[in-house]
Amino acid sequence: MFPFLSFNLSVLDPTAHYNVYVDVVLADQHHWRYQGGKWVQCGKAEGNMPGNRVYTHPDSPNTGAHWMRQEVSFGKLKLTNNKGGTNNMAQMIVLQSLHQYQPRLHVVEVKEDGSEEPFLSSKAQTFIFPETQFIAVTAYQNADITQLKIDHNPFAKGFRDNYDTLYAPPDSDRLT
Amino acid sequence: MFPFLSFNLSVLDPTAHYNVYVDVVLADQHHWRYQGGKWVQCGKAEGNMPGNRVYTHPDSPNTGAHWMRQEVSFGKLKLTNNKGGTNNMAQMIVLQSLHQYQPRLHVVEVKEDGSEEPFLSSKAQTFIFPETQFIAVTAYQNADITQLKIDHNPFAKGFRDNYDTLYAPPDSDRLT
DNA sequence: CCGTTTCCACCTAGGTGCGAAGGT
DNA sequence: ACCTTCGCACCTAGGTGGAAACGG
16 A cells, blocks of 8 residues: 555554554445446445455554653555455455445553453544545545556556656766 | 574463463573684683573463464564663573573463463473574674575565565566 | 457666774 | 774665556
8 A cells, every 4th residue: 555554543552552553444335437437326335345455554552651752653554356255364354345434543452461451432533534435446546646556656666757767876977 | 583483382281371481591691702714612601690581472371272273483582681680581591602502491280370380390390492592693603504594584685685585576567 | 340368678676795984 | 912993895685657568
């Protein structure tokens, strides 16, 4: 998932322990199609298909002080459309292509031994940022998104137009 | 650590949960030096210096059935001589060069919630294989060990003498 | 026709032993 | 002498979007 989610947490108990999750849920009940250069709705979604939709931050479980010390980023969260029967797809979130999704952040206090507090107590909180919604695709339909990823994802550096000039050796390293 | 440790476990309770560790302890209380082509003892060890010496198998915690299903390998266990002040050296075992070490395998039953059973109960077992002892070095002194690693560690493939002939494309891929 | 899969060149990230340089 | 560190070429492993092949 790129750009990746990143959150600042505050007002946690520095000495209490928490698990931090992201999950991804359907944002509406429609199929979407890209037709005539625009996204249009197209019938109903098939409902929730099987497959994991939760990703636990790798630092979990950890103290409130740890989570508040710096941004909590989900740079290793991976999305897939492959319902590959519980194989080594561990910790990958399974989505249906051409559906719109809403990521959610969960912060859940855990006891010392690692077991969770009751989910409906005040010790579990969920945060939703509508600006993080997206439509899952197998091929990009928006050239701006493609360029955003090429410009900022280090693994896509090979597609940058100005790759040669940006990464040419400095004059001091050139032969004259 | 290469070659890496690998164990077969049996006679566990298939439904109980276990943590599996390897730790590395001093095998004797001596410095060693390589002098005149031989290893010789040389004074006393400095005693146990600070630094982590335990590595938890990444599958932990898991069921007895899981651990018995196939060999339990420690291919990602890393050794270092760098006492890098608890930085991102997470899960790396810190050793002193030119000391002899004995790896040990630990299998410890854990409760459902993840907390460990009392260590001195019959639910924790330690296994020691003297043939896995080694002397930690920063430069190899034994050409056979060097060759063993070059022959069998995939990351050292570039040093194999017969690299070209072994990995040349088959005739079917050649131009005639 | 439109969406998905597969393969590819290209990149990041990091695990190898070697050799030079430096320390004791 | 002996040991450690550092930079290097070379490799594995895997994350990119593009283009071609595939499929309903």
